[in-house]
Amino acid sequence: MIFSLAAAGIFGASFVADTACSNWDFTVGTVTTMTSYDDNGKIQSSSTSTVKKVDAGATKTTVEMESVTNNPKGKEESRGTVIMTCEDGKIMIDISGMIPAENRKETKGTEYKFEGNMVDYPATMSAGQSLPDVVMIMRAITDGTEGMTMTYKVVDRKVVARESRTTPAGTYDCFKITSTNSMAMQIGPMNVPAMKPMQSIEWFSFKVGAVRMETHKNDKMMNYSELTAFKKG
Numbered sequence: 269m270i271f272s273l274a275a276a277g278i279f280g281a282s283f284v285a286d287t288a289c290s291n292w293d294f295t296v297g298t299v300t301t302m303t304s305y306d307d308n309g310k311i312q313s314s315s316t317s318t319v320k321k322v323d324a325g326a327t328k329t330t331v332e333m334e335s336v337t338n339n340p341k342g343k344e345e346s347r348g349t350v351i352m353t354c355e356d357g358k359i360m361i362d363i364s365g366m367i368p369a370e371n372r373k374e375t376k377g378t379e380y381k382f383e384g385n386m387v388d389y390p391a392t393m394s395a396g397q398s399l400p401d402v403v404m405i406m407r408a409i410t411d412g413t414e415g416m417t418m419t420y421k422v423v424d425r426k427v428v429a430r431e432s433r434t435t436p437a438g439t440y441d442c443f444k445i446t447s448t449n450s451m452a453m454q455i456g457p458m459n460v461p462a463m464k465p466m467q468s469i470e471w472f473s474f475k476v477g478a479v480r481m482e483t484h485k486n487d488k489m490m491n492y493s494e495l496t497a498f499k500k501g
Contacts, residue, residue: 399445
């Protein structure tokens with residue numbers, strides 16, 4: 269399994285927001301859909317995220333979302349929980365709940381443990397700004413034995429422009445962010461050949477989250493995901 273932030277659909281964050289955390293309006297029941305395509309425009313999967321709970325405090329707001337990923341035929345493939353927080357002038361997304369063992373029948377009895385930092389977007393983003401790297405480690409433990417370790421990195425994150433982007437869900441004011449993604453896997457004592465780094469382009473809106481994400485390799489677009497539906501609760 270290749271764990272992809274875009275494929276998970278979690279960047280179609282279900283919220284309506286101002287660029288200042290204190291003014292963000294999180295609404296229970298808001299639903300967004302991110303659809304993923306191959307380089308020929310053929311649907312590969314779709315992920316629908318629904319806001320289930322909002323905990324708005326004086327200095328911190330926490331949003332709990334349920335994300336369901338379906339294959340092209342509409343059959344559910346995975347289900348998980350995403351926690352998003354707004355604090356200290358930035359939005360942070362915790363993706364560790366995207367692969368709960370109890371929802372993966374093919375790995376029954378396997379426990380997943382996560383390490384790493386959250387994906388964050390400062391409310392004061394501007395062109396030319398560098399953003400923090402993302403490193404996530406997922407360990408699969410079966411009967412007390414660590415069988416697989418997957419390390420996913422998103423580095424060299426940089427805001428390159430602010431521009432408008434249109435998808436089937438509408439037109440949004442976005443920040444265009446580039447980055448380099450890589451993944452390495454170890455199964456027991458054996459290292460699996462690492463995935464060659466790929467370039468990613470993301471159009472992020474403080475109103476609806478990710479509007480579009482593209483993965484490129486050797487200047488060729490390999491796949492993309494975009495926001496195809498948005499319904500406020």
